[in-house]
Amino acid sequence: MGETESTGGVLIQDRAESSNWMKWVGIAALVYLLLLAVSLIGSGFKLAAGDQATELFQFASNPITGLVIGVIATAAIQSSSTVTSIIVGLVAGGLPVSLAIPMVMGANIGTTVTNTIVSLGHIKKKGQFRRAFAAATVHDFFNLLNVVIFLPMEILFGILEKSGSILASYLVGGESASVKSYNFIKPMIGPPVDFIQGHTASMSDVAAGVLLVALGVIFIFTSITVIGKLLKVLMVGRAKEMLRSAVGRGPFSGITSGAITTILVQSSSTTTSLIVPLASNGIFTLRQVYPFTLGANIGTCITGLLAATAIVGANAVFALQIALVHLLYNIFGVILIYGTPFLRELPILAAKKLAALTAVNKLYAAVYLFGAFFIVPGLLIGASRLFGV
Amino acid sequence: MSGVKKRKSELKKKVFELETSLAKLKHKLRLVEEEEQRQAIDHLDEYLDHIDHKYDGLKAYWGEIAAELRKVFNH
Secondary structure (H helix, E strand, O other): OHHHHHHHHHHHHHHHHHHHHHHHHHHHHHHHHHHHHHHHHHHHHHHHHOOOHHHHOHHHOOHHHHHHHHHHHHHHHOOHHHHHHHHHHHHHOOOOHHHHHHHHHHHHHHOOHHHHHHHHOOOOOHHHHHHHHHHHHHHHHHHHHHHHHHHHHHHHHOHHHHHHHHHHHHHHOOOOHHHHHOOOHHHHHHHHHHHHHHOOOOOOHHHHHHHHHHHHHHHHHHHHHHHHHHHHHHHHHHHHHHHHHHOOOOHHHHHHHHHHHHHHHOOHHHHHHHHHHHHHOOOOOHHHHHHHHHHHHHHOHHHHHHHHOOOOOOOHHHHHHHHHHHHHHHHHHHHHHHHOHHHHHHHHHHHHHHHHHHHHOOHHHHHHHHHHHHHHHHHHHHHHHHOOO | OHHHHHHHHHHHHHHHHHHHHHHHHHHHHHHHHHHHHHHHHOOHHHHHHHHHOHHHHHHHHHHHHHHHHHHHHHO
């Protein structure tokens, strides 16, 4: 009996290890699909837009429009990783980095819709709902404050664009042979991209380009979604260890654990949604979960950086630049806002105030959800088109 | 005068003892809260499940809103 039990135990363990191994193989395949997809978007956009990439995106030359596009696209898809990977691909295809930066900022805001939806599940208990909603919206208000500070600075001084450019040039090395000789992405990604592109030879450049971009978007969304699901299963144990080790160790540890957990599960929406139930039952205070959400902002940038590795050639430096801009934007935001006592408190105050209002009248939550992520952004786009800005 | 000084000294000593005792209790409370937080983290799998079913929460929310709006319009 004992031998059968121990044999059975070993058998179950073998099956579990084999299942995990298969999941890792799946993740590797999906990462390849992600890189392929980004490359398809870059190639497709270049094909469709030709030399007119800037003119094509003229409507987004107004940074507010670019910001709103990022917000709405991310709120609709509920994945900033997907949107930023698409943006990396578009930049590789010729979209100017200066136009892409507000879109990336908008993606930061749009991704917070998921944790807000999760918080609504606590609606039946007033106290729980108030705490859950505050924990969700503190992330929204931080990202909003980050945009309010950095978007004007970017328009006036181009700090992020210039910083990203310097860092990207240093990393990619321009025309230096040292980087080219280590480039193994092109031989891996090139053949399937050429194969797919070869099958569009009978189509016009615009039609072929649009098809490639559409395929790329579908592949990016699929790969990131499935990677997230697989990693959630594989990494939940590591995520627990990471979070447990951060307990009682202060905000820097909270930020770090938020970033690492997000890298492990490849989704800031998942990470920031996890803290909602932790905060709702009062075990973690709003002030304790706040640094964790900031870490999630930083950790999610890894996907854009990964996407940028798919791009080779002259535009590789620009793809890397926008991915680095995303990272720098979030790091600078955390340092400035969390590092300044007055600024640090603003998202907490705003989240508490809004949560108190929604606890009294639940309709405020719906007004906020639709207003902040869809209606106001839509009105801003409409107004900018109306006034020809 | 010496009586007042003595009383003052005794009270200061008592305040110091109470503050020391309070600090120790706060420290113990912090340790208990941290243990509670670690236990909550052990239930991370359940919270991940909630995220996968987040639209059930949205349905519950709309149900509550609909009930409130019915109350308002039937008033």
